[in-house]
Amino acid sequence: MTELAIDVRGLTKRFGKKIAVDGVDIQVPRGEVWGFLGPNGSGKTTTIRMLCGLLKPDAGTGTCLGYDVITEADRIKREVGYMTQKFSFWEDLSIRENLEFVARVYEIEDRKARVAATLERLGLTARQEQLAGQLSGGWKQRLALAACMLHAPKLLLLDEPTAGVDPQARREFWEEIHRLSEEGLTVLVSTHYMDEAERCDRIVYISAGKIVTRGSVADVIRESRLVTFLISGPDVRRFLSRLEDKPGVEHVAFFGAKLHVSGRDRAALEQTLMPFRNDPDFQIEEAEPSLEDVFIHLQNPNGKADTLPMVNA
Amino acid sequence: MRNGFSFRRMGAILIKEFVQMRRDRFTFSIMVMVPVMQLILFGFAINTDPKALPTAVHVADNGVYARSILAALKNSNYFDIRAEAATPEDGTQMLDEGDISFLVTIPANFTRDLVRGDSPQLLIEADATDPVAAANALAAVTALGTQALRDDLVGPLASRATKPAFTTVVHRLYNPEGITQYNIVPGLIGVILTMTMVMVTAMAMTRERERGTLENLLAMPSHPLEVMLGKIIPYVLVGYIQVTLVLLGARFIFDVPMVGSLVLLIGAIGVFIAANLALGFLFSTVAKTQLQAMQMTVFFLLPSILLSGFMFPFRGMPTWAQWLGEILPNTHFLRVVRGILLKGNGPADIWANIWPLFVFLLVIGTLAMLRYRRTLD
Incomplete structure (x- = not known):
């Protein structure tokens, strides 16, 4: 055996x-x-x-x-x-x-x-x-x-x-x-x-x-080398279109009320998010990427993720 | 117009239907092939006035008139004299086995009696299991009495030609009253079994595929033969129930004679059912949906009704159609069931039509087993 x-x-x-x-x-x-x-x-x-x-x-x-x-x-x-x-x-x-x-x-x-x-x-x-x-x-x-x-x-x-x-x-x-x-x-x-x-x-x-x-x-999750930022706030849905195609952003997706912005290039990602840091309406925090972030990333290894209405189960 | 009839909406449905029709190639080809094939097949093959029926003669008279009568029989185009029976018993045997449709006996002293003006008897024994097939030939025979010897009866014998010089005695064997039901009702056993046995097995397997349960069945440790036999045996019982019903009806409603052995019939039916079930199983390995299985069954059923001798005289068909008919299990089975019930055929008599059923079973069964996939490939 x-x-x-x-x-x-x-x-x-x-x-x-x-x-x-x-x-x-x-x-x-x-x-x-x-x-x-x-x-x-x-x-x-x-x-x-x-x-x-x-x-x-x-x-x-x-x-x-x-x-x-x-x-x-x-x-x-x-x-x-x-x-x-x-x-x-x-x-x-x-x-x-x-x-x-x-x-x-x-x-x-x-x-x-x-x-x-x-x-x-x-x-x-x-x-x-x-x-x-x-x-x-x-x-x-x-x-x-x-x-x-x-x-x-x-x-x-x-x-x-x-x-x-x-x-x-x-x-x-x-x-x-x-x-x-x-x-x-x-x-x-x-x-x-x-x-x-x-x-x-x-x-x-x-x-x-x-x-x-x-x-x-x-x-x-570790091997994906993914960096994820969570953005929350009352009007966060507007963010989606503003972040797509920006440097460092490999995918953006909603998980419940929070927007997950992920990419492998930390510096570029932080640069992109900088202008929004001072907006009092939004909170931006870094978080451990969830498995789902990793999978969306894996499904779209070289490009933007489809912004499917994913629900974090 | 928003809530009324909209041609655009109807057009949408129309287009969708055409696209779906184009996708379903199988149904489409059946729709085209059925009329074309059947027109050719049945249009040319079916003939309710069969000619050149196989005939044997038993001639006990060497006179000149005997030969003239044989020539006249041939010239009528209804009789194809293939064999000479040495004894009347030989001739009867040939009729029993279905090798010939008619036995013509010219008795001893035929010529002498005819010259004397004693009006000798010409005996024609006909296989009347299918009364329709024999009818026209027998009608032609009665006309012979006045015409056959017209050229021979000249000079001093000319007076003999004015009235029939001999009498024609016709014996309709097996079905003396020419009752159509005697032929049709036993034949129904073959048609009903063909239809239900093929369809039910073809559908039963296809249903597993259509509903997705086949994947489950294949994932379990089951051998194809186990699946095939397990699926088929219940329907063998159903087949016998059908046979029982038809036989009861034949006996008590239509008074169909049952001369032969019922045990032998039941045995023969077993072979026939097995052959049909094997075909159904083969269909099920080809058809992807129950609808396709159904279509294939109908495709097979029509020739089994039309070319088997069930509806129209088998011997009326052209040779190529007869060859096609010989492939169909129903053709052989009809001869067996009519032979046993109406003629009292024994095992030796029906063997000629039983072995083709075994060959069919073997070939189709092997094909089905080869095609049956143990994987989902």
């Missing part, structure tokens, strides 16, 4: 002429929770699908739980729990029927007991007869998690498991992930939520099929 749950190098996948994943290396030690981040279409789903044998890599080698990702997909499937991005259980089956089906496919011995225990663990017992199609987003996600844990996998691959789920359900979901992690499970979870990324032992950031950065949250 290797110490790494996932150990792949140079994983590459093409769809026609488009390279979806380009030489990705990931090494995840057993028992850790890793976050997989990156913009839409950056190759997260494709990478996860290659890890669990759903797609055949065009190049690259490696192992998942010690099994070869190319030749031993069957062994991997038995020991990996994969939660798809889109809900993929049978909507015309009840929660219990879905779980019993999964249990049968994995040839689980004490099926009834295992299904009952899993229902109990995820608080699904009271709703077990409900059809999956009638569940709300949060309950669907619980069912999906229950189903992919049922066969006691050693590795969980979760593809944006909390997309479209309310904050309470998300918190409970993550509490469950950490419980599982304490029990020794390895988890690779893709997400767009910064708070979720911060809950991970390590994060990997992928963009246009290539890994851009990786490490702990603190490492990633």
Whole structure:
């Protein structure tokens, strides 16, 4: 048994002429929770699908739980729990029927007991007869998690498991992930939520099929060499257009009521902000860049960030 | 005009529909191909007045008139004399197996009796399982009585030509009253099974893809054969329920004779159902949506109705259409089901139409398994 749950190098996948994943290396030690981040279409789903044998890599080698990702997909499937991005259980089956089906496919011995225990663990017992199609987003996600844990996998691959789920359900979901992690499970979870990324032992950031950065949250922030100033005040929204395209400003974005102005060139940035320092209507303070600042920066490495109405979750 | 009818808004919808139509190449090509192909296929292939039907003769008389009658049969264009039956039993066997549609027997002493003016009998036994197919040929035969020997009966025998010199006795075998339902109702088993079995399997797999559950299924440790059999077996049961209903209706509503072994029929139906399910599974590996699966089913169903001998006489079609028909499982199955129910065919009789079903099953099943992807590639 290797110490790494996932150990792949140079994983590459093409769809026609488009390279979806380009030489990705990931090494995840057993028992850790890793976050997989990156913009839409950056190759997260494709990478996860290659890890669990759903797609055949065009190049690259490696192992998942010690099994070869190319030749031993069957062994991997038995020991990996994969939660798809889109809900993929049978909507015309009840929660219990879905779980019993999964249990049968994995040839689980004490099926009834295992299904009952899993229902109990995820608080699904009271709703077990409900059809999956009638569940709300949060309950669907619980069912999906229950189903992919049922066969006691050693590795969980979760593809944006909390997309479209309310904050309470998300918190409970993550509490469950950490419980599982304490029990020794390895988890690779893709997400767009910064708070979720911060809950991970390590994060990997992928963009246009290539890994851009990786490490702990603190490492990633430090390595970005980003300087961020927070501007607040009653009329701060006017600032946005006045700061764009100014020297040193690589991106400007609102986080709640505050404007984050970031760039790597501290001197230029301070120079740009100087004229506003004396305006009593605004407060300008330097702050540690948030992970989101770093990600906006990574998504737009050479230019201005889109000023999307981001909400700091 | 703001809240009234707006041509611009209608135009917007119109443009959107055209763009979407152009994107959905599959539907578009089906819409174009269906009329073109079917016009060619069925326009030329369907013929309700089949000619050159395979015929065997059993001639027990060597006289000159026997030969004249055979020549007249040929000249009618309805009969294609392919074989000579050494004994009447041989001829019956050929009819049972469906190799021939007619058996013409010229009895011993035919010429002698005719010269004597005893009006001998010319026996024509017809496979009347499909009464329509046999009708025109049999009508032509009755006209033979006065015309066939006109050139032979000259001189002292000329008086024999004024009234029919011989009597034509027609035996409509298997369906003596020429009841169309006897042919159609058993045939319905084939058509219904073709339609539902192909469609239901094609849709069942495509539904998994359309709803995204296929990804889940593939992520689990399941072998393609397990998936295929697991998906197909429930529909085999559904197929048998359909068969039971049709057979009950055939027996108690339409009084269709059931001469042969029901056990043999059930076995043959099993092969036929399997062949159709394999095809449905193959369709499901090609179709991307349930709608496409449906379209492919219809595309296959039409020839299965029109070229299989269900609606129109198989032997009336040109050779190329018959070849096409021979590929369709329904063609063979119709012969089997009619053979068992109406003719009392045994295993040896139906084998000629059972092995093509096995070949179809093997070829299509293999293709389906090869095409079934275990990954999402």
